[in-house]
Amino acid sequence: MKKEKRNKEIKVAVAMSGGVDSSAAAALLKKQGYEVIGVFMKFWKEAGQGENRCCSSESENRARKVAKILDIPFYVFNFEKEFKKRVVDRFLDGYEKGITPNPCVVCNKEIKFGLLIEKALASGADFIATGHYARKKQAKGKDGKMEYKLYRGKDKKKDQSYFLWQLNQKQLEKIILPVGDYQKSQVRNLAKKFRLPVSGIAESMEICFIPGKLEDFLKKRIKTKPGPILLADNKKIIGCHQGLPLYTIGQRKGIELSGGPYYVVKKDEKKNTLVVASVLKDEALWSKILKVRKINWLSGRKPKPNLKIKIQIRYGQEPVAAIFNRFLKLQTRQRAITPGQSAVFYRGKELLGGGIIS
Secondary structure, eight states: OOOOOOGGGOEEEEEOOSSHHHHHHHHHHHHTTOEEEEEEEEOOOOTTSOOOGGGOHHHHHHHHHHHHHHTOOEEEEEOHHHHIIIIIHHHHHHHHTTOOOOHHHHHIIIIIIIIHHHHHHHTTOSEEEOOOSEEEEEEEOTTSOEEEEEEEOSSTTTOOGGGGTTOOHHHHHTEEOTTTTSOHHHHHHHHHHTTOTTTTOOOOOSOTTOOSOHHHHHHTTSOOOOEEEEETTTOOEEEEESOGGGOOTTOOTTOOOSSOOOEEEEEETTTTEEEEESSTTOGGGEEEEEOEEEEEETTSOOOOSSEEEEEESSTTOOOEEEEESSSEEEEEEEEOOOTTSEEEEEETTEEEEEEEEO
8 A cells, every 4th residue: 555645755846926825835835844845937028128027036036035934945947938938929829819818827727837847846846836826625526536626715805716727637636725725814914924024015916927008018019900990889980999909808998989988899800890889788798608619627527518507707707607518608698708718617616617718
């Protein structure tokens, strides 16, 4: 019979960003007796345009200080080339195709729980850990076999399971999520308790590799062609757009039309036309039918037809009931269903999987 390792015999590489969540994660694992090493990841940044917020020199210095306080080894993994190719280039490709991609979902799959796991395990680690607010459990699946499952974090407002729907069983096996069972306030208190200089660090919700406005970032990198703006109800031309990739479904700000407010309801790529509505309740903004592609089930198994689930179409939104078949039929209409964004599937608090809205 295989002997189980004790915590002190298990090496865990913690992805340390210099923030409170990952710092507390490292401290908790060290307290629990694991052999902990800190890892700081370098992502892509544009030359001469400031630093990537996720891996700035200030963030690295904070992470180093925390590692020193905890008395753990500290390493820097350079993933700049891979991040540019797998995250940034795909992000730009999506916008060129007229969709609104979510780079954080891709980064989690490809970098944080992809490359990091590969490099950490190759360096002798048994697991990797992050400061994500989500919970991992092992339980029997419907086929009777043991499998790994993900659940929403205990802190409902900070739950980050939405961004983890592309993970698979092989990745889940090697992941530890130490702060998933804590409220954010508790995590800040833990940082104070461990005397870590990160308890008051502010959070950023912006895209990490874009130092300024998204519109300016896109204009420099993709081709844009001006065209007409039509009003949804009477097809009247009421203005000119600056290029369809610069707009997203449901957008209100930045359309630059007098009167209004106006909301983007459709992007007609063939006619290079932007369609807007003058009121938020316009029928063109709402739908009960949702189509998804590139579907991933964390269990690795496709469900039976007519699966009843809850679906979340954007981060922070309350999930709505739906029935899954070839497409998703929602119980209640949703506003601004945006192609390229993630539709994430839940059963109660369990994350089942997700897909990309098409």
